[in-house]
Amino acid sequence: MSTTDAAALVEQWRSVQSCYLKTSNTLDRELASHFGIGLNDFETLDLLAEYGDAECRMKDLTQVSPMTQSALSKIVDRLEKGGYVHRSACSEDRRSLVVGLTDAGVQLHEDAAKIHREVLMNTLATES
Numbered sequence: 001m002s003t004t005d006a007a008a009l010v011e012q013w014r015s016v017q018s019c020y021l022k023t024s025n026t027l028d029r030e031l032a033s034h035f036g037i038g039l040n041d042f043e044t045l046d047l048l049a050e051y052g053d054a055e056c057r058m059k060d061l062t063q064v065s066p067m068t069q070s071a072l073s074k075i076v077d078r079l080e081k082g083g084y085v086h087r088s089a090c091s092e093d094r095r096s097l098v099v100g101l102t103d104a105g106v107q108l109h110e111d112a113a114k115i116h117r118e119v120l121m122n123t124l125a126t127e128s
Helices: 003-035 039-049 058-064 069-081 103-127
Strands: 085-089 097-101
Touching (some): 039 069
């Protein structure tokens, strides 16, 4: 790889990193100020919302989330304490836990998704 190619890759990486940091920081700030949740809390709600009324196994949620199992468990704990998700033993495999949105969680997700999508539109549209 030539020095020019390496420099271009580094420049591209820094551009991606800058866009990510700007967007995630803005999302975190906006979600916290409007709803008292962080970006990772919202991302967990967003993943659960994709399941609709169905519950999701924690194992499956871990596979579709970029977060570690430990981090995801802490987020689900926090969301459960807030009344936004419920967790219970899986009816097919009592060793597994399932998690789903409560009515309050559905409402929080709907409200927060508007802010989330607005921030994405504003920050990512200016980056392209």
